Amino acid sequence: MPRATPPQARPGAPAGTPVATPAAAPAPAPAAKAANPNLPPLVGPAYVKGPACANPSALGVSRTVLIDTSGGPGFGFEHFKQHDFLKPGEVVLTFDDGPWLGNTPAVLRALEQECVKAIFFSIGKHATYYPDIIKQVYEAGHSVGSHTWSHVDLSKKTPDEQKEEIEKGISAVKAAIGQPIAPFFRFPQLKHPADAVAYLGDRNVAIFSTDLDSFDFRIKKPDQIVKRVMDKLAKHGKGIILMHDFQHGTAQATPMLLAELKKGGYKVVHMVGANGLQSMAQYDAMIAKNEKLPTAGAGRPTSSVVRTIDQ
Template sequence: MRRVAVLTAGCSVLAVLVGLGAGRAYFSAPNAPAATASSELTTGAIASRWPTPASEASKAPAPMVQPVVAKEPAAIPAPAPAPQQQACSNPNALGISRTVEIDTTGGPGLGLSQYRDYDFLEPGEVALTFDDGPWPVNTPAVLAALAAECVKAVFFPIGKHASWHPAILKQVVAAGHTVGSHTWSHVNLAIKPFPEAKAEIEKGISGTVLAAGQPTSPFFRFPQLRQTPELKAYLGERNIATFSIDIDSEDFRIHKPEQLITGVMTKLKKVGKGIILMHDFQKSTAQALPELLSQLKAGGYKVVFITAKDRVTTLPEYDAQVQPAQPAASNARPINSVIRTVSGAK
């Protein structure tokens, strides 16, 4: 397996103000909107003020010097650990063809339906992605199907769902999959005022990280793929990669597993490769996945596992907002000591 690094460059423009031998740094505003939806970088002006020359200083009284208060340095994202390598007990498994690592600096966009800059999949390669979890029964079934074929995927949980089912999200993490985020409550961010949309993004990240019990990947997908240039630019400033898609399973409306499989394979045959959008929230997806993976293998397709170079950093303001949503520790006894079947089928 070889690792391919998809690198992007993002920059913040540093303006330096030097006065009387003391330096002070100022950074570009974090909410500066981008000019277009494809903008990845923000820019700012560099301004400088130099000390009065000695020859001029004698002609004017010395200015009052205000003490400079040092600013806290920006948080540096922690590097992500190497993907977990788990033994595969299935000699005929689909498996992972290769693992790629994304440098999310500047917020690259991935998925050719919206972003054209980083076409990293080769013909015959697919990347599996799942939105809207974690969810009882369905997410564990998806995890079981992936494990049976020794493949890994990227999950984009809804923050609120993660807060309801943290144990299931921890199963996703423990299985070695990549975990991003998908807002707090799956609203259409494109029609929301910027502060409200920003809160949805940040609460989703905080809720997911809190439920996972550890920092997750700086990957994000817009609900319904609806974005604005301002929100895309904000994610770039946060060094969070935005994921779009290449192939839509349409499992939100197709609820017969056989039709779901046929639809995905037909689209894949047409385009030849791509990031596949599915939902571990959907029962039909959980039911269809074993056969879908089998058909991918039969068709000669290769699975690419997408990981991140760094971990996402949450913002304390939004950590505090989602904390009350986390369930309190339960004092309940084990269910089988409280409820048992005394007659009929077990």
């Protein structure tokens, strides 16, 4: 390769005069991506602080991080390597597949006792079953994201079917909490079809994988769930933990896990969206129709349909 010609001093300059090197031209700024007029913009805020901590010895939240989800960033080193923001000893708690009767409230009580915040990735159908529960999750100050409408494997669906699963899930969770949800999404089975990933990027929704999978959908005993998480933490030192508030074993394991985290000196980080994710009207209408299916006896008061005859 020929050597580059060194810069020359200006003619007539005294010996020893420093040689001026021309400044490199600044790189052109990347062109801003035009907003898709067919997609609703992000709106803010996407979270509430929740009640003040009443436990002076609680594990608590060491810090809260605000996430700009523009372009759909990915988190969790199992699939995404770009954003390594956790410090040694820090964890993020995440729960999938709720809300579910009994189990989600038990997880909420354990988190409240230790003044800890988490991310809940709700299945849309489950949000329609138990809207009061997922609203309690939101009002407690946790981030509420989505996990599709019916927890199907999106890698086996067409792009249009993927979009419907994503958007119906968003609409259902938003309808339940009465607010735009956090722009956070986790794929069922952690399968990430390219079309769906691109769509979420256009939608400015962050995609979550995991660093530490509890496998609590296979491991049913609470002490074994805790051991698996803590063993992985000992190996990796930090990470986003994947659990399921749908699972009864996880509901039982959560207070035990929080106690072990506190004992081990770990710190909990809470992730919140800089803006809320607005739903789309056409999918809102689908959810409303799903919740209000007409029946032949529609219009009769409940007291004329259901009567107590023995007590």
